[in-house]
Amino acid sequence: MKYQASCHCGNVSFVFDSEIKEALSCNCSICERRGSLLIFIPRSELQLLTPEEAAVTYTFNKHTIKHRFCSTCGIHPYGEGLDPQGNAVAAINIRCVEGLDVAAIPVQYFDGKSA
Structure with missing residues (x-):
């Protein structure tokens, strides 16, 4: 199914085609504060x-995940990284x-504090 997503003000907007069967809730230091519910898709599927x-980047800890957010409204609609296979x-x-x-x-809950 094709979905459209955006930050609150619309300055960061995208579409993707995926089946959303479940989401992940992580308790790492940023996800816990942000309250995101995440699904993971190939980056090439995000248009x-x-x-x-329009999306600025924040990294921390190992600097392997690009947390992308809107510099106007502050909402985090997506992030970018690599899966275990690269x-x-x-x-x-x-x-x-x-x-x-x-x-x-x-x-599904993921213990990101321990990862």
Whole structure:
């Protein structure tokens, strides 16, 4: 299914095609504060509708994940990184997906504090 997602103000907007069966909730220091619910897709499946420069990047700890957020409204709609096999992936914050009933999506919990 094709979805559209964006930050609150719309300066960062994108589409992706995926089946959302479940989301991941992580308790690492940034995810716990941010409250994201994430799905992971190949980065090539995320198509930006706004200029890439509209999303600024934050990294921390090992600096392997690019946490992308809007410099205007501060919302974090996606992140970028590599999976264990070295493939480029996007972590989509499903709370930013338009028209999605987030309460209907099963959530798996990940202990990012211990990872």
